[in-house]
Amino acid sequence: MKSTTRGTLAAVITCVAAAAGAAAGVAPAAAIGTVPVPVPLDGVEKSLNVELPRIGGEIPLPTPGAPEGPRFVEGRLIPERVVPQLPVAAGLPGLGVRTPLPEILGNEFNHIGLDAPASDLRTLGPGLDVDAPLTAPNPDRFGLPDLKLPEAGVLTPVLQTVPTADLGLGKGL
Template sequence: MKSTTRGTLAAVFTCVAAAAGAAPAVAADAVPVPLPLQGVEKSLHVELPEVGGELPLPKPGSPEGPRYVEGRLLPDRVIPQLPVTAGLPGAGLRAPLPHLLGGDFDHVGLDAPASDLRTLGPGATLDAPLTAPRGAFGLPQPKLPEAGIITPVLQTVPTAGLGLGPGL
């Protein structure tokens, strides 16, 4: 086998392995973000808090189509709202807390998990300056045009927990 063929096969296998390794990361809802403090602990000879978090990945949804309303020439929601689901970032913190009566260390912990977040972007609605035709031979009547902006929506329920315990 020539060296160029071997190099090409090696490049193909490398790309396939990289794609297979990245596939589970793309399917995740959140990306963990640890804060490494072990080097500082060893250099200062002190016990530091453990800090970590997670960043959620936004997922766009499909917008609702226009709604046809009786009596209007144009459909309602000319520019539809785009839904996006994601989450608020989560955090975890465990800090040493010196025990006053002994040499042990207790800890204080704060856990704020990533919570779901649902949003809808702004949209627009508009109506023509004519009414719908009336009857079989009726003509549309003039009227004032209508335009409006649909406000964005943001819904979430964040939670957090604070606790004390032995050890770190």
Template sequence: MKSTTRGTLAAVITGVAAAMGAAAPAAAVDTVPVPVPLEGIENSLNMELPKLGGEIPLLVPGAPEGPQYVEGRLLPERVIPQLPVSGALPGAGLRAPLPHILGDDFDHVAVEAPVSDLRTLGPGLSVDAPLTPPKPENFGLPDVKLPQVGVLAPVLQTVPGANLATGAGL
């Protein structure tokens, strides 16, 4: 192999490795910050305005649990499995100036609702056939029984929180 071919191959491999390394951190981001630009209004009105921003989470679907075979049933349990989705509740932050009564400095009040973890499971369905499994005492024929249908309720788990604070400066 010529040295120019080796150099070209090395440059291609280096470029691919760099691209793969740069793509990994971008895929690991779980929230997208959303700033609310109020600087133009501040300049036009010549006054302090609140600082406002938020975070929008990216939802990540998980792998559903497959059907589970149970002894004594013809059809598996959880025919339509529940789909797990993990993510977060949106976060928000507000920092507003308060005029200081005794001087020209501004104090501030801040409300912050950080992103809270969120775990959900979609609804599912469990069905059983109107027949029993084959029985040896019945010459290998199944018996008739009432059909069974069950709806698996959706699940939502989260612990939201918020902070309220006051202090000096904006």
């Protein structure tokens, strides 16, 4: 192999390694579950010469999932879940507040804080389940289907979460 070919190959490998290292160090926006939202009160605090609460929040990013498709069931002409339920994973917004507390309760407590972190939320949208007014072909009637009552149903939406919060007293702000 010529020295120019080796040099070019080394430069390409170096560039690929640098790009892979840079990509590994930065998380893509889709991989981040929440976006922090600080409330800047520093300007008001300095202009009024007053200690103000520290407020911040978290806004979750919803991510749609793959719906569970229709399922074919023996004895039905139309598959189950004609309109499938769409799963969406997100979260409830989070909130963090710390406010100064006058030393009414003693010298140990200088702030009161509320911390309600963003919690996971799992949802399924409503779906539709219908069936035709005919049965599958009946061999006793020479392959003709029997009549039956039509079926229609709405699959109810699902909402699952476990929110948490913490209220406490502490030193400092």
